[in-house]
Amino acid sequence: RILQVRAVPIKDGSLVLLARDVTRLRYLETVRQQFVANLSHEIRTPLAGLDLAAQTLSAQLPAEGDARLFIDRITQEAQRLADIVFNLNQLAALDAEVIAVERLPFSLDDLVGALIDRFQARAAAGRLVLRAETSAEGATAVGDRAKTDQALQNIVDNALKFTQVGEVVVTAGVDRDRVEVTVRDTGPGIPSRDLSRIFERFYKVDRSRGGLPGSGLGLSIARHLVELQGGTIVAESSGSSGTIVRIRLPRGPLTSP
Numbered sequence: 001r002i003l004q005v006r007a008v009p010i011k012d013g014s015l016v017l018l019a020r021d022v023t024r025l026r027y028l029e030t031v032r033q034q035f036v037a038n039l040s041h042e043i044r045t046p047l048a049g050l051d052l053a054a055q056t057l058s059a060q061l062p063a064e065g066d067a068r069l070f071i072d073r074i075t076q077e078a079q080r081l082a083d084i085v086f087n088l089n090q091l092a093a094l095d096a097e098v099i100a101v102e103r104l105p106f107s108l109d110d111l112v113g114a115l116i117d118r119f120q121a122r123a124a125a126g127r128l129v130l131r132a133e134t135s136a137e138g139a140t141a142v143g144d145r146a147k148t149d150q151a152l153q154n155i156v157d158n159a160l161k162f163t164q165v166g167e168v169v170v171t172a173g174v175d176r177d178r179v180e181v182t183v184r185d186t187g188p189g190i191p192s193r194d195l196s197r198i199f200e201r202f203y204k205v206d207r208s209r210g211g212l213p214g215s216g217l218g219l220s221i222a223r224h225l226v227e228l229q230g231g232t233i234v235a236e237s238s239g240s241s242g243t244i245v246r247i248r249l250p251r252g253p254l255t256s257p
Helices: 023-060 066-096 108-125 145-162 218-228
Strands: 003-009 015-021 104-107 129-134 140-143 167-175 178-185 232-237 243-250
Touching: 023 066, 066 218, 104 108, 104 145, 108 129, 108 145, 108 167, 108 178, 140 145, 140 243, 145 167, 145 178, 145 218, 145 243, 218 232, 218 243
Parallel strands: 129 167
Antiparallel strands: 003 015, 104 140, 167 178, 178 243, 232 243
């Protein structure tokens, strides 16, 4: 049996212990975690075969025509499924608490620069401006560079997905004992009723953000990766235009400008 115990103080200064049997809940949670892990593992192999077949056919088709349109669509959907499988794998690892976290200083300015380079072609294809604003003094964080990079990739991917016109700006700066990275977009914004829930698993703001395809896992995974490092992540939006996602991490020693 697994019991969840809570101590409640009463007026005479003593405590009342409330015990709740959570054995069944813990069992169901374990089953869910195993299902997600097994599902993502079983899908990976046939998905890789599908993608390979699509790429082979694509190489043999003419540049124009209906067949080219269909095979390109298959390739795009295969990539979308691959992204979902990757997110499910990462989610399973986070649930199992088997992810090691580094605690090393790294330059946020360098990380943001590499992030901009990675997404620049996609932004240009959507006729969007993607740019960085970095601090003059240099922002150095203490944490896990790879996990911070993955969290920011998820956030920038989300911003580009829902911004039809305008720009996405990634800013790195210093705030006392913390460093801060913000991703600001000029998309349609998020209503206040949804803002507190966008970091929940599988939650999608379909009404205001266009109902575009996605797993609803990217921002949730970003939150997990940031909090593993002792950081925080919040979202701000006027509800009518633009969204800001703000990450704060422990600050490292100052670097030269």
